[in-house]
Amino acid sequence: MAAWEWARANPSAAALLGLVLLLLVAVEASKKGTGRRGDARPQGGRRGGGGALGRYVTGRDLRAGEPRSAASWWRAGEAIDREHRPDRPARTERPEVAEQRRVTVWGVGAGTVRGLAAGAARWRQWPWAGRSAVRVLLPAAVAAWWWAPAVTYAVGAVLVVAALVAALTGPTALRWWRPCPPTDAQRYAAGVWAAVAELLKLPSTAVREEWLRVPDDLRVDGARIVLRVPVEWVGAEAAVRAVETAVVARVPGEWVAHWHRSDSAPYVEWQARVPPPLPATLPTSVPWRPTGSRHEVFIGQALENGEVKDVLIQTESDTPHWGVAGATGTGKSTILYIAVVHARQYGGIVDALDTKQNSLAEADGKSGVRIHKTITACIVAFAEFMVSMQAAEAAKGKNADPALRAFLIPRTLVVDELPTLVKFAYIWWKYVIKGKGTPPFLEWFAVAFLQGRSADHRVVVGTQQFAGGYFGGTMERAQIGWKAMVGYQDRVSWSVAYGPSVQPIPYDTTVKGRGVFADGKINLETNQLWVREFQACYITPQVSELLDACPPAPAWHDAGEMAPWITPEALEAAAAIAVPPFLPGGKYGPPSGVPSTPPVGVEGVTRRSVQGTLPQGTLQGTAQGTLAEAPEEDMPAVYSLAEACEEGVLPWGYETAKRYRSRSAKRNIEFPEGITDGRISYYTEEDLREWVARWKAAGRNSTGE
Template identity: 55%
Template sequence: MRYTAAAPWDGWDLPGYALPSGGSLLLALLVVAYAFNGKGSRSASNEELNRGIERAVSGAVRTVGRYVGGRDLTGEPRSTATWWRSGVPADDEGASVQDVAAVPRPRAPAPPVKTRLASGPAAPLRLLGGTVASMGRALAVWSRWPRAARAFVRLAPLPLVWGLWRHPGETRLVVAGAAVAVLVAAFTGPGGLALWRPRPPNDDDILGPAVWAAARQVFRLDEKEPRATWLRIDPDLSADGSRIVLRLPLKWLGSKDAVTALQHVIDTRVPGEWVAQWERSGSRPHAQWTRKPPPAMKPELPDYVAWKPTGDRFKVFLGQAVEGDRIVDVYVHTQSATPHWGVGGNTGSGKSTVLYIPVVHARQHGELIDILDTKQNSLAEADGASGIRIHKTVRSCVCAFAEFMVSMMAAETANGKSGNPGLRAQLVSRTLVVDELPTLIKLAYVWWRYGIKGKGAPPFLEWFAIILLQGRSSNHRIVVGTQQFANTYFGGTMERSQIGTKILVGTQDRISWGVAFGQSTPVIPYDGMVKGRGAFADMVQEPGTDHLYVREFQPAYITPDVARLLAACPPAPAWFDSGQAAPWITEADIKEADLVAGVGAFLPGGKYSTTAAVTQGTAVGGSVPPGRSGSVTGPAAASNVTGGVTTAGTPADTSEDDALPRVYSLAEACEEGVLPWKHSTARQYKRRSEERGIPFPEGVPDGRTTCYTRAELEDWAERWKTAMKRTSGE
C-alpha cells in the first residue's frame, strides 16, 4: 500500500504522528499522567516535584478560598472578626515584643454633636477633615472588618466590570450611590457629626482569645480547636448574673495543680474577683465562674445618738452599734447573768460622759446611786440631785464602798426565806458608779499605807470582788469607768468576768483591746476622732469563732439633759438624801460583814471613821446630802459624818487627800529626777541592793505597779550610795 504526503494541519485530526498532532499531545499527557500517578520512576526528584505541585495547587486553592471568604490571605488571623461581626486585634507574638513607646495613647472621647456644630467658622473644615480621617482609620483596620464585608469588597470588581461592560449607565449610578452612601456614613459617623458609632468590642472579643490561649495549654488541646466550642464569656461581664463557662475535656484528669492553674488563668486575665463552680461528674463537665458579689456597704454610725428611756428597769439603752449591714440599738440587760458593766478609755476619751447613762436610767426607776469620783468633777451634772451621793475624797469613797457592800449583804439576808418582812419591804435597788477605778485603787492603797498606817494588804479589792459576784441577787450593781479592764483591778479573772458588757471608747492600743475582749479577738477599725466612738461586746461570741462579737459603737449623748431628767425623777428616801446608812442594815449584818471581809473598821464608829456606832438610820462615812459635794456639815458632823470633812467648797473638803504623799513608780521617779539614774540603771541597782541585804522600800501596789514616796526613794538612794562607797573603799 502506498502512502501519500498530507498537509501539515491534517495531523491535528489523527493521533500518533508528528509532535503537534493530536496523537503526540495525547501521548505527552499520558506520560505526564503516568509520572504523576507514580507508575513511572520513583526517583527522589520526581517525588519532590510531585509534592511541590501538590503544595502549589493546594496553596492556590486555599488562597482563592481565603480571598472569597474574606479571610487574611497569608499567616494567622490578625483579628477575631467573624463572618458577620467585626473583631479586635488577635494576639500577635510580634506585637508583644515591641517597644513600650509604640503603645498608642488612649483617645479622648469625641465631643458631643452640639459642641462640634457650635465651634466657630472653621467647623465645616474640621468636620470634613474628621470625615476623611475616619475613612482612613476604617481602611487601616481592614483586618478587623467582618469577613462578609471583606469578601464583598474583594469580589465587587467582578460584577462592577461586568456591569460596566453590559450596563454601563446603570452601573455608574449604582457606583455613585454607593460612594454617596459611604460619604454620608463617614460624615455622620464618629469622625464627623458622631450621630452613630460602631459597636464597641465586648468582653468576649477582648478577653476570650487570651483566656482560651492559656486554658488550651492547661487542657493540652490542639491549637485548631475552635474557641466557641469550649469557652463562653458573656459580652458584658459587669452585668448582674454575668458568667464565664469553660467546657472540661472528658479525658482531663484535673489534678489540684491543674485546677489551680486554671483558676489562675481567670484571676490574671479577667478583671474582678470570680468564684468558681465545678461540675465534673455529670454528662456535661464544665467550670463556671460568676462574679464575686461586692461586700455589703458597711453602714455608717451617726456622730450623735439621742438617749431614750426604755421603760424597763433592767434594760438600759446605751446607744447604737453596727451589726453586719445594719445599725441597731444597744442595751445592757442588768438582770442577766452578768449584771455589771463598764466603760474603758484613756483620759479625755468620754468614758465619764457615758457613765451618766446608768445614773439617769437608775434614778428614773427609783434606784439609789453612789458615785465614787476622786476627780471630784467628772460627773458634775448629777451633783446635788436627789437620790445621788457623790463621794470625792479617798476616805469617803472607801467608807461608801464598805457601806454599799454591807447593804448588799443585808439585802441578801432580808430576801431570804427567814428574812425580816419589815426589812424586806424597805429594800431599794442600788447602783455603785466607780469613775477612774485604777486611780481610786492607787489612792486607796496610798491612804491605807501612808494615811492610816495600815498593815498588810488592804481589803478594798476583796469588797469589790464580793459585790461583783453576789450583787445581782440583791439588786446591788456596779458600773465601772476605767482606763483598762486588767484582772488586777477587779480581784481576778472570775470577778472581772462579771463585767459582762464592756465598752471601749476613743483610740485604744492593742494591749488594752486584748485585756478587754481577749487576745484572739480581732481589732475592728473605727474613727477614734469621733467623740465617744468605740467598741462594744456583751459576752456574745461571733458565729463560727471562739472570740467575742465586738461591734463598732456610738454611745448616746445624754449630758445636756442630765440635770433636767434627774429633776423629773421621783425623790429618793429621806434617809439616803440625808446621808444615812441603809435602814435594812442590822447589827448582825455588820458583824457578819466584818467577820467575812473586815469591813467594820470603815463603817461609822469604826477604827477609821470618826462617827458614832452604826444603827439603823445613822450616817454613812463621806455620804453627801443633796446640794453638797463633801460630807454632811453643821452640828451633825460629830455624829453622822466620816473623816471630819466640813462644808462643801472649803479647803477642808480635800484636806485629807492633800495631806497624802505623792507616790512615784520607779520609772516616774527616774524621769522626774527623784532618783539620779536612768530607769534601767535604777532597776539594776534595786536588784543588787536586795542581793546585798540593803532593804528596798515596800511601797504600795495599785494593782499593776508598785509606787513609792519621795522620802522612801531618797532614803534608799542614800543608803545604796553609802554602801557603794564603802565597797569601793575596801
C-alpha cells in the same frame, strides 16, 4: 420583552424597582447568614451568607471568616482587636479632647468634615445596610446613567445628602449615634476556638457554635464559657491542663474549670473565679442608741467571725458588773458615760467615784447622778452603796415588808480611775485618819461583786489595768464579767485581763474608742477566752441632752441623802464588813446632816423618808444623815521607790535604793511600811528621809565614826 420595553419607557421607576429588589435580596441573604441566637456573623464553612455574591450584596466582608468589626445590619461597629493584652489599658477619650468636642457650631462643622474624611477609612465599621446600599447602588447608578442620565444625578444627590447626614449625626459631630463596641464573644471566641479545636482534634468542618459558647459579656454575674468535648477524646491529665490553659490564656480575668466527663454529652465549663469577700472593717465612729431593755447595754460594734455585729452587755445574769481599761485619752470615760446614761434612762440612779474630778463632767449636776470627787466623799458614798445593797437584798426577802420593798430602785456605782482611788484610799486610811491594820475598802468590792446582781446594785469600773490587786484579788476581779481594753495595751495588761495563754490580737490603736473585749465566751477553735475587736460608741456630746430627757430621780438621791430602805437592822448587818464607821455620823464619816425624827408607820421607814427625808437610825449615837461633802483633809504626797529616786527624795539611784532596802532587814534597820494599791508600794517623804538617816547612822556606827 414587554418588561424591557417598560423599563426603557420608565427608566426611573425601573431603577427604583431594581434597587428595592436588590435590597430584598440583601436582607434575605443576611438572614441566611445569621448563626444561632441571632448572631449575625459569618462563621465560615457552610454559612458564608450565600457565597461571595451573597456577602457582597449583604454588605459583609468579601473574605469569608470571622468578622473584622462589631457592625450589624443596622448599626456601625468598632473594629475587633483579636489580640488579648491584659496589660493594655482600655482606650478612653482624654478629658481635654472631650472638652474640645463640645457641641458648638464650629465643633459640629469640624466633626462633619472629620466624619466624611474618616468614612472611607472606616469602611469595615459601616452598618451592613450601608455597605450593601453602596455596593448595590454602584451598578444601579451605571444602569441609570445608561437609561436616564437625569436619574443618575438625582441618585448622586441622594447619596451625597445621605453621606452628609451620616457624618453630621455621627460620633465626630452631633454624636447621635456611635459605633457599637465588639462583644467579648466577637473579640475572644475565635482565638479560643482555634486553640481548642486543635487540642480536641476536631475536624475542619466542625461548626464553632455547636462546640463552644463564649458569653457576650464576660464580666456579668454567672458568665460561663462552655466547651463540648468529643466522647472519643481520651484527655489525659496533660491534655486536660492544656485545654484549660488555652482557654484561660485567651480570655481576660481569672477562671476556674469544671469538667463533666461522666455525662452522656461531656463538656467543660469555666466560671469566673469569685474573689474572696473583703474582710469586714469596723467603722471609726459608732452612734449610740438605746436598746429598749434595762438589762442590755449597747456599747458599740465588734468583729465576730468576720462580721460586724452589735456589742450588747447582758447585765441580767451573764455580766452584771463590767469594766474598761485604758490610759488617759483612749475613750475610757466615754464608755463609762454609756453606763450612766443607760442606768438613768431606765429609772436607775448613779453614784460616780471620780477622784480625777473631771472625767464625767458632762453628767455633773444632773438629776439622779451624784459625782463624788474627794477621797472622803468617795469612801462615804461607797459605804452608803454597800449598806444600801445589803438592805435592798433584805427588802427583797420573802418575809420582808412590802412597803419597804416599794421604795427599792436600781442603783449603779461607777468607779473611774480605780488605781488612783485605791491609792488615795490607802493614803487617807494610813496618814489622814490614822487607821490601823488593813482597810476594808477592797473587801467591799468583793461583797458588791458577789451580792450586787440579786440586789439590783451593779458596779461599772474604769481602770488603767485589770490587775487583781486593785480589786482585792483575782477571784474578785473575775466577777467583772465583761472586760474591755481601749487604746494601746502592753502584754502585761493583756495577760492580767484575759490570761497569759490568750494571744493578743492587732487593732488600730490610733482610733479613739477602738479596743478589744471579752464577755466570758469561749472560742471553740482555740478553746480559750474569746477576745474580739470592737469600736465603742461615742456618746459624749449627747450626754447632757440625754440625761436632761430622763425622768427625775427620787428627791432623797438628788438631796444627797442615804437610801430610804436603809433600816437600823441593815446597819447592824453592815457592821460585819465594817461599813457603819464610814457613813454620815460614823467614826470616819462626815457629821450627820439630818436631825433625828421618831419613826412613824412602818418600822424603820417614816413618812418623811418618802418625801426625801431619812428615817431615824441610831449610828454611834447620831442619826443617819446626808452624804454631805466634808472638807477634804490634806493628803500627803507619796512616792514609789523609783519616783523617790527620780525626785531626789532619796540620794541614790533606783538600783542602789533597792539594794539598800533589801540590806536593811539584815542590819535590823526598819524600812517604812508605806501603803500599797495592790501592785506598787508608796511612801511619804518623811518616812523615806527617816530611813535614809537611820541607814547612814548605822553605816557610821559600823565604821566607828
